[in-house]
Every structure is written in C-alpha cells, then in structure tokens.
Amino acid sequence: MTALMTVTMTINGTETNPIEVPEDLMLLEFLQEYLNLTGTRYGCGQGVCRACAVIHDGPRGARAVPACITGVAWANGRAFRTVEGHAERDDEGNVTAMTPVQQAFLDHFSFQCSFCTPGFVSAAQALVERLEAEPVPADQVEDVVLAALNENICRCTGYVRYLEATRDVILATPGLTTEGGQAEGS
Amino acid sequence: MRTVLRILAGLVLLAVVIAVVVFFGFTGSGPVPPASRDLEALGEEERAELVALGEYVAKAGDCAACHESEDGLALAGGTPMETPMGTVYGTNITPSDTHGIGHYTADDMYRAMVYGIAPGERRLYPAMPYTSYHSVSREDIDALYVYLMAQDPVEKPNKAHEMAFPFNLRPLIAFWNLIYRPDPPEDPGPGLSGGDQLAQDRRGPYLVDVLGHCGECHTPRNLAFAKTDDHLGGTVIEGALAPDITPQGLSTRGWTREDLAQFLSTGLSPQGVMTFRMFPVLSHSTKYLPDRDIEAVVSYLAEEMPEPASPPSDPAAIEAHSEGHRLYMGLCAGCHGGDGQGQPFGSVPMVGNTTLMLDNPLNLHRVIREGIPARHLSGHLRMQEMPAFDTMLEDRELDALSRYLRDRWGLGAM
Numbered sequence: 001m002t003a004l005m006t007v008t009m010t011i012n013g014t015e016t017n018p019i020e021v022p023e024d025l026m027l028l029e030f031l032q033e034y035l036n037l038t039g040t041r042y043g044c045g046q047g048v049c050r051a052c053a054v055i056h057d058g059p060r061g062a063r064a065v066p067a068c069i070t071g072v073a074w075a076n077g078r079a080f081r082t083v084e085g086h087a088e089r090d091d092e093g094n095v096t097a098m099t100p101v102q103q104a105f106l107d108h109f110s111f112q113c114s115f116c117t118p119g120f121v122s123a124a125q126a127l128v129e130r131l132e133a134e135p136v137p138a139d140q141v142e143d144v145v146l147a148a149l150n151e152n153i154c155r156c157t158g159y160v161r162y163l164e165a166t167r168d169v170i171l172a173t174p175g176l177t178t179e180g181g182q183a184e185g186s
Numbered sequence: 187m188r189t190v191l192r193i194l195a196g197l198v199l200l201a202v203v204i205a206v207v208v209f210f211g212f213t214g215s216g217p218v219p220p221a222s223r224d225l226e227a228l229g230e231e232e233r234a235e236l237v238a239l240g241e242y243v244a245k246a247g248d249c250a251a252c253h254e255s256e257d258g259l260a261l262a263g264g265t266p267m268e269t270p271m272g273t274v275y276g277t278n279i280t281p282s283d284t285h286g287i288g289h290y291t292a293d294d295m296y297r298a299m300v301y302g303i304a305p306g307e308r309r310l311y312p313a314m315p316y317t318s319y320h321s322v323s324r325e326d327i328d329a330l331y332v333y334l335m336a337q338d339p340v341e342k343p344n345k346a347h348e349m350a351f352p353f354n355l356r357p358l359i360a361f362w363n364l365i366y367r368p369d370p371p372e373d374p375g376p377g378l379s380g381g382d383q384l385a386q387d388r389r390g391p392y393l394v395d396v397l398g399h400c401g402e403c404h405t406p407r408n409l410a411f412a413k414t415d416d417h418l419g420g421t422v423i424e425g426a427l428a429p430d431i432t433p434q435g436l437s438t439r440g441w442t443r444e445d446l447a448q449f450l451s452t453g454l455s456p457q458g459v460m461t462f463r464m465f466p467v468l469s470h471s472t473k474y475l476p477d478r479d480i481e482a483v484v485s486y487l488a489e490e491m492p493e494p495a496s497p498p499s500d501p502a503a504i505e506a507h508s509e510g511h512r513l514y515m516g517l518c519a520g521c522h523g524g525d526g527q528g529q530p531f532g533s534v535p536m537v538g539n540t541t542l543m544l545d546n547p548l549n550l551h552r553v554i555r556e557g558i559p560a561r562h563l564s565g566h567l568r569m570q571e572m573p574a575f576d577t578m579l580e581d582r583e584l585d586a587l588s589r590y591l592r593d594r595w596g597l598g599a600m
Contacts, residue, residue, distance in 0.1 A: 002524065023515050025526035046521055046532045048570055060577065074516020
C-alpha cells in the first residue's frame with residue numbers, strides 16, 4: 001500500500017487546493033488526472049523524449065523538467081507552467097494571443113502530429129527566459145538553441161523547423177543577444 | 187670545522203658513488219628470454235595466427251584503456267591518468283617510427299612490458315603497469331609485438347607528462363624499481379599462447395593479476411604509490427572508488443559467480459552498471475573475453491567466496507530519513523521505482539545495488555551529481571542516460587538523499 005501525502009503547488013500562476021495523493025505519483029499524472037490539464041504529453045515515460053517537459057519556475061529561473069519522472073514529492077510547494085499557461089487568454093479562457101515562441105512554431109510549420117510540441121514549447125520558452133537574464137552573442141544562437149532543444153525528440157522530424165523558429169524568435173527579440181555579427185533574422 | 191666539512195663532503199661523494207653504482211649495476215632490466223620463435227621468418231598463415239593471438243593479448247591486457255587517443259584511436263596515445271604526483275599521458279604505441287614504437291625490437295617490447303625500461307634506458311613511469319605485466323610470457327609478448335607492428339602507424343606526437351618536481355626526474359624511477367618492481371617468475375608459463383596448456387587455475391590469476399592488471403586500480407597504494415599487500419582490497423583512484431573485489435568484499439555486497447560473469451561480459455548485473463573508468467575496461471577488454479576466460483577470472487576472484495548475503499532492504503529508513511525519502515520519491519522513483527526495483531535497460535535497481543553498499547559514498551555522490559551518459563554496453567545491451575542532478579540538489583539535500591539510500595538498501599540496512 002503506497003503512502004499518501006498532501007500536496008499543493010502553483011500551476012500556471014494559480015495555487016492548487018491541498019489534496020491527498022499517493023506519494024509515488026508523478027507530476028504528469030497529477031496534471032492530467034487531478035487538474036485535467038491534458039496538454040502535457042506522456043511519451044516514453046522514462047524522461048528521455050521530453051514530450052512531457054514543463055517549466056519549473058525556481059530560484060535559478062525557468063527550467064524545463066520532465067514531468068513523467070518528476071514526482072509530486074519534489075513538485076510539492078513549487079511553481080510550474082504547462083503548455084496551457086503560455087498564451088494570453090480573455091476572462092472566459094479563450095486564447096487571445098500566442099507567445100512569440102508559439103507563434104513562431106505555427107509560422108514555421110514546425111510540427112505535424114504535434115505530440116512533441118508542448119515539450120518543445122516548454123524547452124524553447126525556458127531558453128528565451130534564460131537568455132533574458134544571460135544574453136549570448138548573436139553568432140552563438142544556433143549552438144545555444146541546439147543545446148537547449150537537443151533532448152526533445154520529434155518522430156515527425158520537425159527538428160530543423162523547431163530550431164529555425166526558436167532561433168528567429170531569439171534574434172528578433174531585443175535583449176536576448178549581444179553584439180556578435182549576425183544580423184536580425186538572417 | 188674544516189674536518190667536519192671534509193667528512194660531510196666525503197659522505198656526499200660516497201652517497202653519489204653508491205647511487206651511481208646502484209643505478210648502473212642493479213636497476214637495469216633483468217634477463218630477457220630468447221624470442222619464442224623467429225619473428226622475421228614467419229609464414230603468411232603463421233603471421234596471421236600470431237596477429238590474431240596478439241590482438242587478444244592486447245584486449246586481455248587492456249592496452250587501449252590508457253593508450254587510446256582523445257578521438258578514439260585505440261593505440262595512438264593521449265589518455266590522461268591523474269596521479270597525486272601529476273598527470274601521465276598514455277603514449278602512442280602504433281608502429282610510427284617518429285612518434286610510436288616503430289623502432290622497437292621484440293626484445294625492446296619485452297623489456298618495456300616486464301621491466302618498464304624503453305629503448306635508450308628510458309625508465310617508464312609505473313603508470314605503465316609493468317609491475318603487473320612482469321609475469322607476461324615471452325610468447326604472449328611476441329604475439330603482441332607482431333600484432334602491434336601489423337597496425338597502421340598514426341603520426342601523432344606524444345603529450346608531455348605533467349609531473350611535479352621531483353617526480354619529473356625520470357632516472358629516479360630506477361630507485362623505485364629497485365624496491366617495488368618484482369622480478370619476473372622463473373617460469374611464467376606459456377601464457378595465452380599456450381592455449382589449453384595454460385590450465386584454468388593458472389589462467390584466472392594470469393588474466394586478473396598479470397594481463398588484466400586489475401590491481402593497478404583496485405589495490406590500495408602506499409606513500410610511494412606502489413601497490414600494497416592488501417590485494418584488490420579497494421581504493422580511491424582518479425576521484426572514484428575502485429571497490430573491494432576480494433572474495434570477502436564481493437560476497438558481503440551480495441555478488442554471486444553468475445553475477446560476476448554477467449557483469450564482466452555485459453557491463454550489467456543485478457548489482458548495477460559499469461561506470462567511471464570501469465566502463466572503458468568493458469568496452470576495450472572484458473566484453474571480448476570468451477566464456478572460458480570469464481569463467482577463469484570468476485573462479486579466481488570468487489575463490490572460496492563465502493555464501494553471498496541476500497540484498498538488504500530496510501523500510502525503517504523511510505521514517506528515519508523523511509527528507510531523503512521525499513527527495514527519492516520526487517527525483518529518483520520515476521525511474522528507479524518507489525520500491526527501488528528499477529527498469530530494464532532504463533535504470534538499475536536500488537535493491538542489491540553495489541554502490542549503495544560501499545563504505546565510502548564517493549561514487550554514489552558523483553553519480554547523482556554528474557549522472558551517467560547513455561551507453562552501448564555489449565551486443566544489443568544499452569542503458570539509457572541518467573541525468574545529472576547537481577543543479578537540482580543542494581549539498582545538504584544530496585547528503586540527506588545519500589544517507590537515506592545507504593540506510594534503506596546499503597549495508598547499514600542489514
């Protein structure tokens with residue numbers, strides 16, 4: 001019999017009510033089964049494909065973590081953003097504006113089946129926010145994007161378009177890059 | 187006063203004279219047995235056989251462990267070995283005339299392997315395991331020689347060793363040799379070249395202590411960095427613990443003969459997966475040993491091994507280390523399982539894990555902090571990556587997690 005524990009965490013800016021759950025519950029199941037947030041995907045179930053990546057807002061800033069192998073025992077008391085929490089919404093919950101990362105993925109036709117997309121959104125958004133704090137030279141952006149998205153797997157092989165979309169967002173956003181040659185969007 | 191100075195000067199002179207006499211008279215190489223056959227006059231078929239045998243000697247002796255280049259050429263040199271005295275780099279042992287051993291004769295090869303003396307009376311650092319190789323048979327060295335000389339030369343210069351003074355003074359190694367270098371045995375036997383003539387009970391020690399030079403990492407060293415009598419008793423080397431692999435040590439941590447055979451052949455057993463400098467040993471050496479040789483190694487390592495203990499597990503640790511348990515459930519259990527059962531080819535079980543049972547938590551801490559890269563073990567066997575948790579755990583949390591793990595599934599749980 002698995003022990004129970006009471007958890008509460010901040011998901012997309014809202015604190016959840018304390019609830020008793022099995023102590024070996026993974027964050028992904030908590031999101032899907034307890035909060036009905038089904039946008040975060042279950043892929044490999046062992047932290048390798050990153051379809052389940054969500055953003056952890058911690059003391060070191062935004063970081064993508066794999067929700068399928070991260071337990072509520074660690075997530076308890078912490079703050080996360082899922083794919084449902086990125087776009088702007090009106091009072092009724094309808095999406096009114098995508099984030100630049102989401103819009104760029106659409107503009108570049110980055111995905112086909114979309115199963116991996118929530119994970120890519122999390123990884124790319126976490127990268128954009130990291131660069132706000134620690135800009136990199138523009139000519140290093142390709143490498144930085146590759147390193148940040150390299151673990152996310154896409155079986156439709158949309159990699160190049162994901163990478164191009166993320167690179168373009170970074171180069172087009174003031175403050176994310178420092179002097180380093182490459183002109184905007186080139 | 188002058189008398190005192192004279193006496194002192196006389197003593198210094200005497201010491202120098204003695205040192206010179208000892209150096210030239212007693213620290214050179216010992217006798218070199220005659221070549222096992224005329225290597226110049228080998229027929230094509232004979233040569234091919236000898237090359238194949240030499241390749242096996244090179245694998246059993248794990249030359250590539252230290253002589254691999256940074257870009258993965260097995261014999262081109264460049265692997266660093268960190269010692270307390272400085273860093274030694276494995277040298278180029280391809281038959282390049284300029285940078286490698288192209289100019290060696292088979293006798294030179296014997297002297298380097300057995301006495302640690304390269305052509306030109308250059309003393310090798312004992313990082314070259316000649317104190318282990320000293321019992322290699324002349325036949326095996328001849329086969330190895332023919333194999334190495336049949337490889338493509340790689341024109342890659344050797345890296346200069348970075349040894350601190352006075353260890354950078356090579357002639358001093360002669361005096362270390364005088365004390366710590368064993369003489370080769372009267373009759374080293376036929377070695378692997380002898381095939382079935384090398385009986386199983388001699389084959390094990392030959393593979394473990396001589397060619398495999400296991401003790402170079404697993405045997406504790408003294409202040410002079412020579413191996414002590416605590417044979418295979420386990421020690422920290424290059425920032426990781428090479429565990430105690432004596433029969434007693436192995437059985438205390440629950441190893442059986444089958445587990446050992448599986449671990450050496452495939453890199454994976456119920457006790458865990460090969461990590462740190464043992465993973466290259468699998469890749470370059472032990473996975474190539476045929477069943478008979480694995481069997482010989484296991485018989486020797488597990489000689490008169492006591493009945494192994496069943497894997498410890500103490501649920502009381504959950505209460506006793508609540509923070510550690512919470513961290514385990516939050517960060518580890520997703521792969522290693524709430525009850526430490528693990529997943530095939532994804533994550534090793536915690537129940538029975540050998541690293542949790544070591545006295546020293548060094549390896550456990552490093553694995554949690556640094557993770558383990560995804561690996562191709564042997565055949566179709568692979569292990570997925572373990573992520574690094576250094577950015578997710580404060581030192582205090584790592585300590586709590588480690589105490590919990592060691593008390594739940596380590597020897598503390600018994």
